[in-house]
Amino acid sequence: MTELIVNQAFPENFIPFNRPGPVGKELEYIARSVESGHISGDGPFTRKCQQFLEKELSVARALLTTSGTHALEMAALLLEPEDGSEVIVPAFTFATTALAFVMRGARPVFADIRPDTFNLDESRLERLITGRTRAVVPVHYGGVACEMDAIMEIARNRRLRVIEDNAHGLFGSYRGRLLGSFGETAALSFHETKNFCCGEGGALLINDPALVARAEIIREKGTDRSRMFRGEVDRYTWLDLGSSYLPSDILSAFLLAQLEAKDKIQAARKRVWTYYLRNLLPWAKKNDVRLPRAHPHREQSHHLFFLLLPTSESRERLIRHLHRRGVYAVIHYLPLHLSPMGRRFGGAKGDCPVAEDISERVLRLPFFNNIPDADLRRVAEAVAEFKV
Numbered sequence: 487m488t489e490l491i492v493n494q495a496f497p498e499n500f501i502p503f504n505r506p507g508p509v510g511k512e513l514e515y516i517a518r519s520v521e522s523g524h525i526s527g528d529g530p531f532t533r534k535c536q537q538f539l540e541k542e543l544s545v546a547r548a549l550l551t552t553s554g555t556h557a558l559e560m561a562a563l564l565l566e567p568e569d570g571s572e573v574i575v576p577a578f579t580f581a582t583t584a585l586a587f588v589m590r591g592a593r594p595v596f597a598d599i600r601p602d603t604f605n606l607d608e609s610r611l612e613r614l615i616t617g618r619t620r621a622v623v624p625v626h627y628g629g630v631a632c633e634m635d636a637i638m639e640i641a642r643n644r645r646l647r648v649i650e651d652n653a654h655g656l657f658g659s660y661r662g663r664l665l666g667s668f669g670e671t672a673a674l675s676f677h678e679t680k681n682f683c684c685g686e687g688g689a690l691l692i693n694d695p696a697l698v699a700r701a702e703i704i705r706e707k708g709t710d711r712s713r714m715f716r717g718e719v720d721r722y723t724w725l726d727l728g729s730s731y732l733p734s735d736i737l738s739a740f741l742l743a744q745l746e747a748k749d750k751i752q753a754a755r756k757r758v759w760t761y762y763l764r765n766l767l768p769w770a771k772k773n774d775v776r777l778p779r780a781h782p783h784r785e786q787s788h789h790l791f792f793l794l795l796p797t798s799e800s801r802e803r804l805i806r807h808l809h810r811r812g813v814y815a816v817i818h819y820l821p822l823h824l825s826p827m828g829r830r831f832g833g834a835k836g837d838c839p840v841a842e843d844i845s846e847r848v849l850r851l852p853f854f855n856n857i858p859d860a861d862l863r864r865v866a867e868a869v870a871e872f873k874v
């Protein structure tokens with residue numbers, strides 16, 4: 487649906503697309519978690535991760551979840567759409583950006599993307615808004631911020647709620663303000679392909695303090711168990727919708743080690759991104775290939791590095807060329823409005839021409855925190871051998 491299958495067994499010498507990179511203290515923290523006797527949710531490591539995120543991002547509350555998808559599901563439960571309410575999502579994103587809201591009865595309305603950032607095109611937002619529109623879900627593709635000034639202004643004027651899918655952009659920023667701090671809520675993912683990971687995991691960031699109490703209930707199977715743990719009530723009971731969205735404290739232990747190495751991880755990602763950019767620029771210019779770049783008013787999180795080939799045919803040829811040289815390059819999102827599920831909501835070819843075009847020409851290079859220098863060189867050399 488989104489990527490070629492990755493992380494299967496690789497032949498020797500194969501450079502995978504992704505490999506999760508422990509940074510140091512993961513095993514020590516996991517051992518401590520096991521020894522502590524508290525390995526279910528909301529133990530000491532979960533609390534530390536949440537405090538870290540709240541402090542770094544200046545959000546009212548951060549709640550770790552079992553995945554980024556589950557954080558989006560919580561955001562959708564907090565939104566309470568009615569059957570037929572509409573939620574605007576970019577056409578070029580992961581399925582669950584839309585699915586989480588569809589599961590609550592909403593209809594996804596697919597917005598086309600900008601050709602420069604591949605983010606939701608804010609200039610098309612107004613005309614997608616109807617009397618039923620409840621929310622817009624900007625995705626900061628690759629960790630490059632959406633045009634948040636424009637999106638927030640439209641949302642204010644048209645009384646839409648904003649929910650950020652910030653699965654790519656933790657610690658990226660827009661005009662000095664960190665991503666995830668704009669919407670009423672924002673979702674993070676700690677899946678092993680993301681900048682910071684714990685295998686499977688995520689977080690819901692909550693900026694509207696009025697939503698915090700209900701979010702805690704939703705995350706605890708619809709009960710007020712969180713309040714009981716804080717000693718605010720002496721028993722807990724079923725109050726609302728919800729599910730089991732707490733990760734085990736063992737996973738939070740892994741994640742805390744990653745978060746504490748924030749500067750190291752960010753620097754590692756910037757190094758990979760900068761290496762590719764510097765070493766591929768001459769080849770890209772000669773071959774009419776577009777590379778990522780810096781964008782004004784934004785610090786990016788360097789989540790990925792793409793090549794935008796001039797044609798879909800040249801992309802397929804380059805992928806095969808790289809696979810032959812042991813380099814596992816992958817495509818990215820197939821437009822959601824053209825997926826079998828998207829078509830059930832009326833999606834049709836031509837609805838989002840930019841997303842349709844980009845989706846056929848974009849390719850991503852192997853990108854992970856501790857990819858060795860020798861592998862970076864091999865990837866760059868293999869790409870540079872290719873004539874478009």
Ligand SMILES: *Cc1c(COP(=O)(O)O)cnc(C)c1O
Nearest residue numbers: 553554555580653675676677687
């Ligand atoms: C990874 C991702 C998700 C889902 O995160 P999981 O933790 O895998 O559930 C959602 N949206 C985007 C844009 C993503 O990249």
